[in-house]
Amino acid sequence: MSERPAHGWQTVREEVLRRIAEKIWRPGDPIPNEADLAAELGCARATVNRALRSLSDDGLLDRRRKGGTRIARQPVGRATIEIPLIRTAIAERGARYGYRLIERQEAVAPGAVSAALGTAADAAFLHVVSLHLADEAPYALEDRWIVLGTVPEARDEGFEAISANEWLVRHLPFTRAESEFSAVPAAAARSGALDTAPGDALIVHRRRTWLGDKPITQVDMTFAPGHRIRTQQ
Amino acid sequence: MSERPAHGWQTVREEVLRRIAEKIWRPGDPIPNEADLAAELGCARATVNRALRSLSDDGLLDRRRKGGTRIARQPVGRATIEIPLIRTAIAERGARYGYRLIERQEAVAPGAVSAALGTAADAAFLHVVSLHLADEAPYALEDRWIVLGTVPEARDEGFEAISANEWLVRHLPFTRAESEFSAVPAAAARSGALDTAPGDALIVHRRRTWLGDKPITQVDMTFAPGHRIRTQQ
DNA sequence: CAGTGGTCTAGACCACATA
DNA sequence: ATGTGGTCTAGACCACTGT
Numbered sequence: 001m002s003e004r005p006a007h008g009w010q011t012v013r014e015e016v017l018r019r020i021a022e023k024i025w026r027p028g029d030p031i032p033n034e035a036d037l038a039a040e041l042g043c044a045r046a047t048v049n050r051a052l053r054s055l056s057d058d059g060l061l062d063r064r065r066k067g068g069t070r071i072a073r074q075p076v077g078r079a080t081i082e083i084p085l086i087r088t089a090i091a092e093r094g095a096r097y098g099y100r101l102i103e104r105q106e107a108v109a110p111g112a113v114s115a116a117l118g119t120a121a122d123a124a125f126l127h128v129v130s131l132h133l134a135d136e137a138p139y140a141l142e143d144r145w146i147v148l149g150t151v152p153e154a155r156d157e158g159f160e161a162i163s164a165n166e167w168l169v170r171h172l173p174f175t176r177a178e179s180e181f182s183a184v185p186a187a188a189a190r191s192g193a194l195d196t197a198p199g200d201a202l203i204v205h206r207r208r209t210w211l212g213d214k215p216i217t218q219v220d221m222t223f224a225p226g227h228r229i230r231t232q233q
Numbered sequence: 234m235s236e237r238p239a240h241g242w243q244t245v246r247e248e249v250l251r252r253i254a255e256k257i258w259r260p261g262d263p264i265p266n267e268a269d270l271a272a273e274l275g276c277a278r279a280t281v282n283r284a285l286r287s288l289s290d291d292g293l294l295d296r297r298r299k300g301g302t303r304i305a306r307q308p309v310g311r312a313t314i315e316i317p318l319i320r321t322a323i324a325e326r327g328a329r330y331g332y333r334l335i336e337r338q339e340a341v342a343p344g345a346v347s348a349a350l351g352t353a354a355d356a357a358f359l360h361v362v363s364l365h366l367a368d369e370a371p372y373a374l375e376d377r378w379i380v381l382g383t384v385p386e387a388r389d390e391g392f393e394a395i396s397a398n399e400w401l402v403r404h405l406p407f408t409r410a411e412s413e414f415s416a417v418p419a420a421a422a423r424s425g426a427l428d429t430a431p432g433d434a435l436i437v438h439r440r441r442t443w444l445g446d447k448p449i450t451q452v453d454m455t456f457a458p459g460h461r462i463r464t465q466q
Numbered sequence: 467c468a469g470t471g472g473t474c475t476a477g478a479c480c481a482c483a484t485a
Numbered sequence: 486a487t488g489t490g491g492t493c494t495a496g497a498c499c500a501c502t503g504t
Binding site: 266267268278279282285286296297298299300301302 | 468469470471472473
């Protein structure tokens with residue numbers, strides 16, 4: 001009958017969600033403290049804590065020491081986007097993956113790149129531009145700057161058969177990342193490789209990663225027209 | 234000297250991150266099980282569990298019962314975007330907030346909208362279009378469909394002084410949300426209100442919310458040219 | 467079957483914010 | 486000063502899954 005232990009934290013979570021959905025508890029309302037809820041629901045306080053913490057992480061509750069727990073007045077919207085390997089994303093759509101290297105050269109990065117990553121202005125970078133294809137059609141243009149001081153092994157890789165996207169993911173973990181999404185007109189530099197029509201708008205995902213405090217890379221992934229980025233449920 | 238209890242879960246988390254960053258543990262490597270790690274680090278297994286679970290949530294570890302814990306081969310990128318009230322976002326930039334209602338009428342929603350929300354094809358919606366301004370300049374165009382079956386009180390609100398964005402957030406919590414980002418050319422319908430130049434590209438954030446299993450609304454928030462969506466650190 | 471992570475419990479102490 | 490959430494502990498049982 002019951003899938004979960006009758007008093008598991010997910011059960012508590014669902015009970016709280018139910019009370020919100022049925023307007024037993026309304027935005028701004030205080031809810032009982034953990035000890036009282038635990039007594040009412042017949043479980044340990046730690047279990048209630050786990051459930052309320054998960055709801056608080058989701059932005060549905062506001063919690064303060066001494067102040068207690070309230071239903072959030074503005075349920076903070078949070079959207080979590082999963083960022084797969086491009087090859088994986090294409091394979092999951094059931095399409096054949098293709099890859100083409102466009103440019104690869106050592107260079108000094110533009111000031112904005114080195115500044116954002118926190119390297120010296122004259123630090124050595126590897127600049128790799130490539131195209132990912134799904135069933136022969138352009139899918140995404142990858143424009144990447146790799147910090148050679150952190151990833152010297154990249155010098156020995158030609159990136160002719162494997163994308164920098166994939167090579168990095170295989171060779172180096174990261175512990176911190178920043179993302180930024182914006183829209184650019186198809187007329188922008190390099191987007192010609194994407195087979196766009198004049199007037200198309202493209203979505204760009206810029207990402208920077210670090211390992212500990214050492215910068216690894218910045219990448220601009222520009223997607224073909226019509227691409228959508230969805231949150232996972 | 235130490236900010237946290239010497240054996241808190243954050244300390245364990247940082248120790249694991251350190252071992253990844255210093256390549257003591259490499260992608261794909263198994264790490265000791267929870268009991269062993271707890272003994273090594275001198276804390277309870279539950280504390281180790283808390284730390285490893287948080288790293289697993291961040292995509293840095295792969296955990297499987299019986300299989301043990303490994304450093305992720307592909308640290309799954311996850312970007313979490315916070316979605317503030319538009320008025321709050323503008324105030325945080327230090328700009329003056331302005332609001333203008335463009336259209337408000339009861340209507341049947343396009344099939345794609347009712348289908349995505351899961352309402353009947355002929356369900357009653359309120360269609361509200363409005364403009365948010367920062368220091369008199371257009372900031373975002375809000376195009377919203379409200380499910381009147383779920384939110385009948387919206388019939389009594391003119392949305393002349395308060396945006397639907399804000400009114401909904403004040404009146405109704407939600408328990409589930411979906412987001413989708415895309416790029417559109419400035420030429421697209423209605424974007425004229427955003428003071429765009431020909432050739433501009435705009436980023437659109439489409440969002441749908443539910444309360445329990447009842448659909449609340451779908452909104453397309455189209456931002457002025459140059460807008461960027463950043464992840465929180 | 468056996469080893470691992472997932473979770474629950476009961477109790478305790480602590481940090482913090484508020485009254 | 487006090488009540489609240491945040492966390493740690495030690496122990497236990499369970500669910501899943503690889504062997």
